[in-house]
Structure formats: structure tokens, C-alpha cells
Amino acid sequence: MALLPSLLVNFTLPVLTALQRSPLAGFLRESVFDYYAGYLHPQLTLKRVFARVLAKRQQGKNTLAITLAPSAHWLGARAGQHLPLSVEINGVRHTRYYSPCAAAGRAGELEIAVKCSEGGLVSNWLHDQLKVGDYLEIGQSAGDFGLPKPTSKLLLLAAGSGITPILAMLRSLQLDNPGCEVVLLYYGRQRNDMAYLIELKDLFSRMPRWRLQVGLTAGSATDNAFSGRFCTAHLASLAMLQNLRAWQAIACGSYGFTNTVRQVLTDAGGVAGLQMEAFTPPVFAATADQPVTLHYARAQQSLVGDGAHTLLAQAEAHGLEPASGCRMGICNTCTCKKVAGVVRDLQTGLLSAEPNESIRLCITAPVGDVTLDL
Amino acid sequence: MTMVLNRKLSPAETEAFGAELDALQKRHQADLGEVDARYIRRIRSSVRIAELAGRLMLFAGFFPPTFILGTLLLGLAKILENMELGHNVMHGQYDWMNDPEFNGKTYEWDHACPSDAWRHTHNFQHHTFTNVLGRDHDIGYGTVRVFAEQRWRPFYLLQPLWATLQAVFFQGAIAIFDLKIDRYFRRKAPIEKLLVKLPPVGRKISRQLLKDYLVFPLLAGPNFLGVLVGNLLANLMRNLWTFVVIFCGHFTEHAEVFPPSVLDNESRGDWYVRQLRGSSNLTGSKLLHILTGNLSHQIEHHMFPTIPARRYGAMAVEVKEICQRYGQHYNSGSFARQFFTVVVRLFRHAFPSQPQRKATLA
The missing domain is CATH 3.10.20.30 (Beta-grasp domain)
Structure with a gap:
């Protein structure tokens, strides 16, 4: 329920931002302002960023893609950056970080991919409880992970939901640097598990100097897909990568995956530059006296x-x-x-x-x- | 005055007493969730709506129906905000929600006392050293003598008057409390220390004064005076109420004070016993409990200051039962009765008095 039309909100927010730089700011208490303004529109806040859920759709077997329309307080994201998203479950606010699937400008629409794992509190809540039209609190994007500049040969490696920042980079490359040579190695358990495979095939089919290689870690390898986890043999079988030292590499996936990538690339003689981002699950020490x-x-x-x-x-x-x-x-x-x-x-x-x-x-x-x- | 008998607990019994209370806290901590979050948000909404409605009505000036209702609503908003919302949130009772609006370290209340000063004098000094002479400065708030154990000075002869003045200006009294201004007059502390502590208090007091006595009255234009008087009365209402509730918490007939030596090697169980003997509860309706910020359950608040106060009522049933089993007096009474005993103390200890030896049941 919003008393103020959404269109007006995005005109109002820059005024509020300016107001906070004025001497009047001392009399504005954020929680008080946000409370009263919330009756007019959920996105009408002094600083906090709320995004409206525009669409929810399934991407692959276990991944949910959510399209969000953030308020004008959101400053955008470069390809590869991540942003916090908070939800409240049983009275407790939980925050998770997601990488949008495409770069976005200020208040631009963004899409995130949420992998649903068994026991995943936030991912399952987003999957089951979130409705189109709801408002979610997000934060400003952050992170140095992104495209190297300049670049002419790019080796991209992604595993599982690590594909989302890589997809954002590919979309940026297509617009800004279409002449760049690209090899993408994308690993998943089975084809139907892998998010954005159709979008990727479509994108690569239009780019003659780009090469997409799928790797399947479970199930049988068909249609020229690699089988098993990333290894030296996979790297060696890609003819384009003969002169590996001329390539810049970017990898995103689980901690185990990025570790393997680092090892394999070093063993193969190294690359021109390597950037990696891994999702790090919390580490539990086995005993109390363990350092x-x-x-x-x-x-x-x-x-x-x-x-x-x-x-x-x-x-x-x-x-x-x-x-x-x-x-x-x-x-x-x-x-x-x-x-x-x-x-x-x-x-x-x-x-x-x-x-x-x-x-x-x-x-x-x-x-x-x-x-x-x- | 009636005599209260507390059974003397052996160290093993004290430990068991503490363990039972720890278990009670643990049970409630693990059970926190949706219901508690919804409750504090409803309190927050009540504060905001009552304040908005009150201020809007006062804009109509001295027109009796809106003036009276507006003043009452604004006073109610201030009482609820200070007690059930601000005081409890600043204890960190709702930190588990991870909601920045209810974060105990950053919450700033609608009160002349800066929240950071309050967190130090109240959350740390008063709650850790409850009713320990020389360590808990809340004993008499530096202006009154309510226990025979406090040293008598001629100044205290007029303390019924000091207490009345303190009640009327309670907001200001709390704000300058941490400055301990008397120490500088008696040259017990260097004046430089005061100059460091003064600016944040000065800023907060001026902000509160400007807001209630200049900005809002100016917004009312011709009804300037109506808004000013309404705000003054609402602040007075809050001051008197908080004064009465707080004095009933630790200065009732059976409340005890302790020498600093109790702190030596004090166990968790001993600490619980001290909280119990130093605090007193008020019985009454649900409305009374909410309006006191559940400080009517002062004993439970002192035992479990980080558990959301809405749970104290339910915890009290169990605390009372545990105290009974261990032969410990549970100081509880009606609001009128408890306050009457506070007033008796104020008059009695204005004159020199000797501490009585507490009788204990062997």
C-alpha cells in the first residue's frame, strides 16, 4: 500500500539526499523520518535502499532469478560487484551477498540469482515466501572484482552460481569491447542444474571470437561437454589457449574451485593476470584449543x-x-x-x-x- | 516497619540458585523471535503515532479538548519512548534482531541525557554494581539520602524539597547526573575533566530544549504559547512518572544497600542474590507494566537486563517460585504501597539514622 505514486518517489529521493547535506540535517532523525515516510511509500527513505520485486523465475533446476527495481538511492553496480540483500525471518534480519547478472546504472533494474540449497535459510525463504510486488532492502554494491582494462584475451572460469558476476562481465564486454577474445569454461553438476545456459548460448552464438565450453561434474558428458572437475587436461584441450601467458583469467565459484584454478593455471605456466572470487562458507574449528x-x-x-x-x-x-x-x-x-x-x-x-x-x-x-x- | 527474613544460603545453595536463574534466562534467550520483534515494532509505532497526533492537536493552541488530549498524547509518547522503547533497546534487548533501528549501541532517545552517557552510568555502573555504596551512583542520585548507610550531611535535612525539585526536572537531573558537578565544587576532580564531558551533554540538552520550546512552538505560528505550554506539561508528566517509577525500583522499604566489600570474589549466584535484595517490583495491570517499561518487574530486569522486557512478567512467576524455594524475600507490592515506603525513607533519612542489623534466618 503506497499513498505516493512510485514515479514521484524517485524524483523525491535526490531532494532528500541534498537535504541531508544542508544544516537542516541535524533535525532529521533517520528512523523517525523513515517511519512516517514509510506510510507514503516503502521506498521513501533518507538513506536506506529498498527494491521492488519485479519478477521471479526459475533458472536451471535449483536457481531462482529475481528481478529488482531499486529506488533512486541505489548508485548502480559495475560488472562483477556484489550487493547485500536483507530479509527478516522469525524476527531476525539476515543479510546475504549477491552479484547482479548485469552491470546497472543508478536506480537501474538488476537481476540476481539465488541458488537454493537444502537448509539454506535465506535462499529457501526467497524461493518460497517472496512475492512479486514485495519490497526488499538492499545495500550499495561493492567489490573490486571486475573486468581488467584494457583486455584483449580473457579466460573466464565459473562454477555453479559463480556464473552471475561472469555473466555481468560478458554483457559489459559485448557492449564495450566486442573485439575481445573470450573463452568461458562453465562447470555445473548437470546441464539442467546450470543457470543461464540458454542466455549464454545465445550470447556466444552472436560473438564469433567467443568460445563457450561447458564442464559437467556429475552425469555423462555429451555434446562436447568436459567431464569431471576443472583440471590440466581440460585446459590443454582448448586450442585457443595455446599461448596461455597472453591471457588474463577471471574465476568465480566455491573456495575449492578457485583453489584448483589457481593451481592448474600456475602449473600450466601462469597467465597474464588472475582475479578470483570465492564464496567462503563459515569455518568451524574442530576443537576449542585449535588455533x-x-x-x-x-x-x-x-x-x-x-x-x-x-x-x-x-x-x-x-x-x-x-x-x-x-x-x-x-x-x-x-x-x-x-x-x-x-x-x-x-x-x-x-x-x-x-x-x-x-x-x-x-x-x-x-x-x-x-x-x-x- | 515489618521485618523481612532471608535464609542465609550456603555457597553451594547460592550456586544452585544462580544456575536455576541462568537456565531460565537461557530458555527465554533461545525462544526469542517473531513475537518479540512484532511487539517492539508496535511499541515503536504507538510512540510515533501518539507523538504525531499529540503535536498536531497542540497546534490548535489552548482550545481545551485538543489541548488536554494533545498534551496527554505527547506525554504518553515520551513516557513510552523513554521507558519501553529507549531504555530497553539501549540495554541491547533487541540486538538479536539485527535491525539497525533497534540497535542498543546506536539508539538515541527522546531525552536530555545523551544515550552514550546513559549507557555508561546506567547499563554499566548501575546494573553491574547495583546498590553497592560508592559504586552505584544511582543510590539517591547524589541528591537524597534514602539509606541509613549513606553518610548524613546537613544538606539532606531539606531532602523532601530536593526530591520534589528532582522529580519536576528529572530529565535535566539525569542529563547532568554523569557530570557529578558537586565533585568539582569540592575540588575532588580537576575541572578539565568537566570540560571534556560537558559539550555532548550541552548539545543534547539544547537540542531537546530547542525542539520542544522553540521549533515546534514556532511551527504553530500564532499558537506559539499553546504548543510551548503543552510541551512543558508533557515533559513534566514524563518527568514525574519516570521519577516515581525509578525511585520505586530500588528505594522501597525492604530494598538493601551493600558495602563495596561484597564485590570481592562475588560469584554469579551472589550477584543474583544482590540484584534480588536491591530491587523491588510493582504489582498492577498490563497497562501499568507497559507504561513503566516493565520496570515494574525491576527484579527480573536486574537479573536479566538483556532479555526483552515484555518477557519479565512471565519470568517473574518462575523467579518468585525459585526465590520461595530458597527462602529469599521477593520484594513486591502495589504501586501506592511501594511509593509510600519510598516517601517514608525520604523523610526518615533526612535526619541522622543508624543502619539496623539485618536479621537472617540461620
Whole structure:
């Protein structure tokens, strides 16, 4: 229900942005403004970006493609960047990062691909509960992953949903640098699992200097598809890549996949440049006394810690001086943003595995590598 | 005055007492979800709608129906915002939602006291060192003597008057509380320290004063005075109410204070016992509980300050039962009764008094 037509909202938002740079800004409290303005239109906010769901469709067997129309607060995305998307499930806000399938300008439409895995809280919620016409909160895009400039020979490697930033790069190349030679190696379990295969075939058929090679890691290899995971043999069988050192390479997929890519390319004599992005699932340490890495984002330090002591005690032992008070979990003074990783609340035993959750340092201990906003 | 008997707990019993309360907290922590999120959003919406309606009505000036209703709505909005929303959110009770609007570290309330100062004096000092002399400055708020254990000074002879003034200007009293201005008059602290602490408090106080006594009255144009008086009355309403609720929390007849030595080697169980003996509950309707920000369940709030306050009522049933089993007095009474005992303390301890030895049941 919106009292204000959507068209007007996108004219209003730049005015609000300008207003915040004026002396009047001191009298505007964001949460208060957003609350009242929300009755007029869900996208009418001071800063926060809400996007309307324009379409939902299936892409391959397990992937859901969502088309979003963000408000004019959204500044766009370069090909390869990712953006946060937040949903609320059972009262708790969860944030995940997705790479749009195409570069987008300010307030431009964008499409993200969500792979539905068993037990995936957010992906399943988006699949089952999200409706066309709903509004989702997203954030500004970020990340340095993207096309090298200039480039004339590009080797792209994608596995599973790693295809989305690669697809965005291909679409940008088609417009800005169509003369570039491109080889794409795209891996999936089976053909019907692989998102955007039809779009890719269509795109490559129109580009004579581009070559698409599919790899299937499960099931039988048909229609010239490679079989099994990426390996030296796959690389060697591509005639175009004879002079590998002249090619720039970009890879995106799981952590295991990008590791293999790095290894195989190094073994083959290296490439002109390699960029990689991997989805890193949270790492759980096996036992409490096993060493873990504690990364302090503001101090820009990575130090070795353990799962037996509280994060507060360990940060202090590392020479940091985080704000602290009662040291027993009641006063909220040491509350800090946990950027990434898994921690355990020692009083309740509950785990926090979500990125960007508030935790009380004095009663939590790491369960694996942790990044803190300290 | 009636005598209250607390059974003396052995260290093992104290530990078991603490473990039962820890288990209760754990159960509620694991159960947080949709219902709690919906509740705090409804409180937030009630605050915003009551404030908007109140301010709009006051724009009509002194016309009695809108003036009275507008003042009441604005006062209600301020009470709800300070107590059930601001105070509880700043404790981090809703941090688990990951919603930036209800984040305990960044929430700024509609009150002259800057939230950061409040988080330090209230969340840390008062909640960690509850009713420990010299450590919890909330004992008498530096202006009144409510326990015989506080050192008597001639200043306290007029304390019924000081308390009344404090009630009327409670917002300002809380705002300058952390500055501990008396320490500078008595030359106990260097004046430079005050100069560092003063600017944020000054900014917040001026912002609040400007908002209620200049910006909104100006927006009303010819009805300037009506809005100004309405805002003044709404602030007074909030001040008196919060003063009464807060004084009933720790200064009732059976509330106790403790020497700083209790903090030496204090176990988790001991800490729970101290929270119990230092706090007092108010019985009443659901409306009373909401309007006090569930501080009517002061005992539960002090035991579990990071659990959403809407759950204290349900937790109280179990806390009371646990206390009964361990022979610990559960200080609870009607609003009128509890406040009456606070007033008695205010008059009694205005004059020199000696602490009585607490009787314990062996």
C-alpha cells in the first residue's frame, strides 16, 4: 500500500539526499523520518535502499532469478560487484551477498540469482515466501572484482552460481569491447542444474571470437561437454589457449574451485593476470584449543587466537583496548559488530554464524576464524 | 516497619540458585523471535503515532479538548519512548534482531541525557554494581539520602524539597547526573575533566530544549504559547512518572544497600542474590507494566537486563517460585504501597539514622 505514486518517489529521493547535506540535517532523525515516510511509500527513505520485486523465475533446476527495481538511492553496480540483500525471518534480519547478472546504472533494474540449497535459510525463504510486488532492502554494491582494462584475451572460469558476476562481465564486454577474445569454461553438476545456459548460448552464438565450453561434474558428458572437475587436461584441450601467458583469467565459484584454478593455471605456466572470487562458507574449528585467526578490521591486524577464551580477553591480550564494562554479559558496553565468522555465546551456548551480527565480546568465544569491527 | 527474613544460603545453595536463574534466562534467550520483534515494532509505532497526533492537536493552541488530549498524547509518547522503547533497546534487548533501528549501541532517545552517557552510568555502573555504596551512583542520585548507610550531611535535612525539585526536572537531573558537578565544587576532580564531558551533554540538552520550546512552538505560528505550554506539561508528566517509577525500583522499604566489600570474589549466584535484595517490583495491570517499561518487574530486569522486557512478567512467576524455594524475600507490592515506603525513607533519612542489623534466618 503506497499513498505516493512510485514515479514521484524517485524524483523525491535526490531532494532528500541534498537535504541531508544542508544544516537542516541535524533535525532529521533517520528512523523517525523513515517511519512516517514509510506510510507514503516503502521506498521513501533518507538513506536506506529498498527494491521492488519485479519478477521471479526459475533458472536451471535449483536457481531462482529475481528481478529488482531499486529506488533512486541505489548508485548502480559495475560488472562483477556484489550487493547485500536483507530479509527478516522469525524476527531476525539476515543479510546475504549477491552479484547482479548485469552491470546497472543508478536506480537501474538488476537481476540476481539465488541458488537454493537444502537448509539454506535465506535462499529457501526467497524461493518460497517472496512475492512479486514485495519490497526488499538492499545495500550499495561493492567489490573490486571486475573486468581488467584494457583486455584483449580473457579466460573466464565459473562454477555453479559463480556464473552471475561472469555473466555481468560478458554483457559489459559485448557492449564495450566486442573485439575481445573470450573463452568461458562453465562447470555445473548437470546441464539442467546450470543457470543461464540458454542466455549464454545465445550470447556466444552472436560473438564469433567467443568460445563457450561447458564442464559437467556429475552425469555423462555429451555434446562436447568436459567431464569431471576443472583440471590440466581440460585446459590443454582448448586450442585457443595455446599461448596461455597472453591471457588474463577471471574465476568465480566455491573456495575449492578457485583453489584448483589457481593451481592448474600456475602449473600450466601462469597467465597474464588472475582475479578470483570465492564464496567462503563459515569455518568451524574442530576443537576449542585449535588455533583460529582473529581479524581486527579497524586495527587491520590478523592474530592467532583460540576457542577457549572470550573474544574480549583475547583482544586485550593482543594489545587492543575495546570498550568494556561488567565482563559478565549484562551491561552491553563491549557489544561489537562481528563482521564474519562463527562465535558461541558462552552463557546460552547459542551460535552466531551470520555476518554483521552484534555480539558481546565478554561472553562470546570464537568457533573458527572471526572478523571483528575492532 | 515489618521485618523481612532471608535464609542465609550456603555457597553451594547460592550456586544452585544462580544456575536455576541462568537456565531460565537461557530458555527465554533461545525462544526469542517473531513475537518479540512484532511487539517492539508496535511499541515503536504507538510512540510515533501518539507523538504525531499529540503535536498536531497542540497546534490548535489552548482550545481545551485538543489541548488536554494533545498534551496527554505527547506525554504518553515520551513516557513510552523513554521507558519501553529507549531504555530497553539501549540495554541491547533487541540486538538479536539485527535491525539497525533497534540497535542498543546506536539508539538515541527522546531525552536530555545523551544515550552514550546513559549507557555508561546506567547499563554499566548501575546494573553491574547495583546498590553497592560508592559504586552505584544511582543510590539517591547524589541528591537524597534514602539509606541509613549513606553518610548524613546537613544538606539532606531539606531532602523532601530536593526530591520534589528532582522529580519536576528529572530529565535535566539525569542529563547532568554523569557530570557529578558537586565533585568539582569540592575540588575532588580537576575541572578539565568537566570540560571534556560537558559539550555532548550541552548539545543534547539544547537540542531537546530547542525542539520542544522553540521549533515546534514556532511551527504553530500564532499558537506559539499553546504548543510551548503543552510541551512543558508533557515533559513534566514524563518527568514525574519516570521519577516515581525509578525511585520505586530500588528505594522501597525492604530494598538493601551493600558495602563495596561484597564485590570481592562475588560469584554469579551472589550477584543474583544482590540484584534480588536491591530491587523491588510493582504489582498492577498490563497497562501499568507497559507504561513503566516493565520496570515494574525491576527484579527480573536486574537479573536479566538483556532479555526483552515484555518477557519479565512471565519470568517473574518462575523467579518468585525459585526465590520461595530458597527462602529469599521477593520484594513486591502495589504501586501506592511501594511509593509510600519510598516517601517514608525520604523523610526518615533526612535526619541522622543508624543502619539496623539485618536479621537472617540461620
